[in-house]
Amino acid sequence: MLELRNVVKTYAKNVRAVDDVSLNLPAGVVGLIGHNGAGKTSLMQMIATLTRPTSGQILFDGADIVKRPDAIRGRLGFLPQDFGVYPNLTALEFLQYFAALKGVRDPARLRLLLEMVNLHEHAHRQAAGFSGGMRRRLGIAQALLNDPDVLIVDEPTAGLDPEERLRFRHLLSEIGFRKLVIVSTHIVSDIENMASHLAIMNKGRLMAYDTPDSFVRDARSKVWSVTVEAQHYEALRAEVQVLQAQRNEHGISLRIAHASSPCAGAVPAEPTLEEALMTQRYAVQETAA
Numbered sequence: 668m669l670e671l672r673n674v675v676k677t678y679a680k681n682v683r684a685v686d687d688v689s690l691n692l693p694a695g696v697v698g699l700i701g702h703n704g705a706g707k708t709s710l711m712q713m714i715a716t717l718t719r720p721t722s723g724q725i726l727f728d729g730a731d732i733v734k735r736p737d738a739i740r741g742r743l744g745f746l747p748q749d750f751g752v753y754p755n756l757t758a759l760e761f762l763q764y765f766a767a768l769k770g771v772r773d774p775a776r777l778r779l780l781l782e783m784v785n786l787h788e789h790a791h792r793q794a795a796g797f798s799g800g801m802r803r804r805l806g807i808a809q810a811l812l813n814d815p816d817v818l819i820v821d822e823p824t825a826g827l828d829p830e831e832r833l834r835f836r837h838l839l840s841e842i843g844f845r846k847l848v849i850v851s852t853h854i855v856s857d858i859e860n861m862a863s864h865l866a867i868m869n870k871g872r873l874m875a876y877d878t879p880d881s882f883v884r885d886a887r888s889k890v891w892s893v894t895v896e897a898q899h900y901e902a903l904r905a906e907v908q909v910l911q912a913q914r915n916e917h918g919i920s921l922r923i924a925h926a927s928s929p930c931a932g933a934v935p936a937e938p939t940l941e942e943a944l945m946t947q948r949y950a951v952q953e954t955a956a
């Protein structure tokens with residue numbers, strides 16, 4: 668569906684924000700994961716045809732969208748990180764405004780979208796009184812107006828409370844049953860239960876691309892659990908990558924990333940996805956150093 672070939676984005680002063688990224692994305696939810704500054708937003712903006720790659724190709728259903736942005740624009744929905752709603756407009760007026768801009772003329776579609784994002788009961792309320800989650804959901808409704816085949820969402824849950832996060836994830840997950848949804852985040856739990864694939868970025872480079880299950884499988888036998896006495900903790904921490912440390916009545920309970928047993932008493936543990944990615948990043952940093 669969407670193919671990136673050797674995509675590079677260089678800004679002034681030779682900042683290489685995206686460095687030779689090649690990816691083939693089928694339908695489903697793809698999590699784009701990386702620290703701040705990894706290049707996620709730069710990559711998404713190029714896919715959304717808001718900026719152009721310095722070099723490389725981006726193909727959508729075979730069409731080169733760098734040369735022909737219109738090949739994707741009508742089939743794209745984009746919710747940027749800093750999307751703002753107009754506070755004086757009601758939810759419905761807001762959608763009507765964007766529908767006019769996008770040439771969507773079906774009033775029934777607006778009602779359907781408000782229902783889909785669970786805002787239909789607030790259709791006639793001004794967005795000024797909306798919570799962060801409600802505004803994000805209105806943003807998604809806007810992005811879905813043209814029934815896009817590709818939905819791009821940058822940092823979807825920034826500023827949302829836990830319940831809103833859950834609801835928002837569920838919504839994106841459902842959309843991903845039929846479409847390509849690209850979600851950028853540095854919070855693994857945002858995409859943990861919905862991503863069909865994960866693309867890991869670091870310093871502009873694509874470090875890995877695989878299914879969540881594969882990441883977890885690869886990390887098996889690299890994550891250990893052990894409880895140590897408090898006085899041994901500092902020395903151990905200097906030698907190994909501690910993923911998690913929690914004091915309990917027996918000492919300090921640790922989860923450790925290590926290629927082999929890190930200390931006496933350590934037993935292999937089933938990695939969580941977050942731990943699996945931490946072991947991956949750790950390995951990446953080790954070889955890069």
Ligand SMILES: Nc1ncnc2c1ncn2[C@@H]1O[C@H](COP(=O)(O)OP(=O)(O)OP(=O)(O)O)[C@@H](O)[C@H]1O
Nearest residue numbers: 678679682684701702703704705706707708709710
């Ligand atoms: N318009 C710009 N001009 C110059 N440098 C930029 C510009 N936009 C981004 N950068 C730089 O490019 C690199 C990648 O930034 P980008 O915003 O794409 O990363 P990100 O992974 O989305 O991070 P964040 O989560 O903080 O938005 C960073 O070093 C950033 O400072």
